Amino acid sequence: MKNNMITAVVAGAISAMLSFNASARDVKHELGTTTVPDQPQRIVVLEFSFVDALAAVGVVPVGIADDKKRERISSAYTDKIGEDWVSVGTRKTPSLEVIASLNPDLIIADKTRHTAAYDTLSEIAPTVVFDSLGGDYPSAIAQLETIGAAVGKPDEMKARVDAHKAKIAEIGAQFKDAGNYKIQFGVANAKGLWLHSPVSYNGSLLKSFGFTSGMAPTEGAVYESNYVKTSLEQLSTVNPDILILGRYANPSFADGWKGEALYEGITAVKNNRVFYVEAHVWSRLRGMVAAETTARDLLNIMKQVQN
Structure with missing residues (x-):
């Protein structure tokens, strides 16, 4: 039928x-x-x-x-x-x-x-x-x-x-010292954390502004190369200077790591450089509006980092 x-x-x-x-x-x-x-x-x-x-x-x-x-x-x-x-x-x-x-x-x-x-x-x-x-x-x-x-x-x-x-x-021109920072974006729900690699939409946008990434090159299907499910041990290896997270749940899976020595030892965490953004815009939209919102959010983040 x-x-x-x-x-x-x-x-x-x-x-x-x-x-x-x-x-x-x-x-x-x-x-x-x-x-x-x-x-x-x-x-x-x-x-x-x-x-x-x-x-x-x-x-x-x-x-x-x-x-x-x-x-x-x-x-x-x-x-x-x-x-x-x-x-x-x-x-x-x-x-x-x-x-x-x-x-x-x-x-x-x-x-x-x-x-x-x-x-x-x-x-x-x-x-x-x-x-x-x-x-x-x-x-x-x-x-x-x-x-x-x-x-x-x-x-x-x-x-x-x-x-x-x-x-x-215009916004990118304001990130004059971007190369001095390892920056990482990821999204977390109640079950896990997924880091967006340098070949993903947002990872490549951050790279275009001159920021670096601590993620090693990955290969495979989209959810293996672009959106990488990440353990605390793997996140500590990436060890970003700035960690930007989008939450699909609050508290998220990543919030459960707070207080653990390995998490507290991550450079971004030690220096109070963990920032939260709207996951839907940063992760799902992947269009011009998303890129422009991401750029504006990133500019605000960098102002806080450099103050």
Whole structure:
């Protein structure tokens, strides 16, 4: 019954696509080249960074993988896209049935999370895939040009990206002695701590400002190379001068280490340089708004460090 439902809804989506009276363009992405309408009107996005991209050029999506928690779409985005989107479920496993029911003419998906579903998504609507979860900051910015073209807003996207780069450069110029500090960001929930490595979105953003990292190079899948589950012993080996933590639980797993000699011996802890930031923005969003917020937060942190 479920498969029949998907088939029926997909057939409706295909019919809607065939009747779409617009020219088309070819868009190159992580999994190939896809022909998309010149001005797509019904876009579904499956990662928060793609919400950021659409909000940047004033394009309103019909569906968002919002993890079934609408509050995760911040006011920085809803001020531009409104709140009338339909939730298509979680970013990890979005509902194909709900996506198909929206009759989209473009789907923007993530390489790590959605490659396995790419063929099915492509049956529903033209699908372009970019590396959000596994990508670094430079690639996240570079792919915006392609997303802008895919949604028919190349000039508007270029203007927003140029403004973003100017803002980041302005803030970055204030980190004159960044190379003197080993800095580390991680997120902690009730069950563990995950450090964001230098090849992750935030790790590479910090690196672009000139900060160094005590993490050794890692290889493997995204959750082995980018987001590394870390023990107290491993954290003490990284031994950052500045430790920035985002809590998904309060108290978090890492808070349980307070008072332990190994934790208290970490340079950042000894020097009262452990800082807390909003985990959702620093870790999940991975777009221009996230980078600009991170930069501003980091500037405030460094003012405290240097006072």
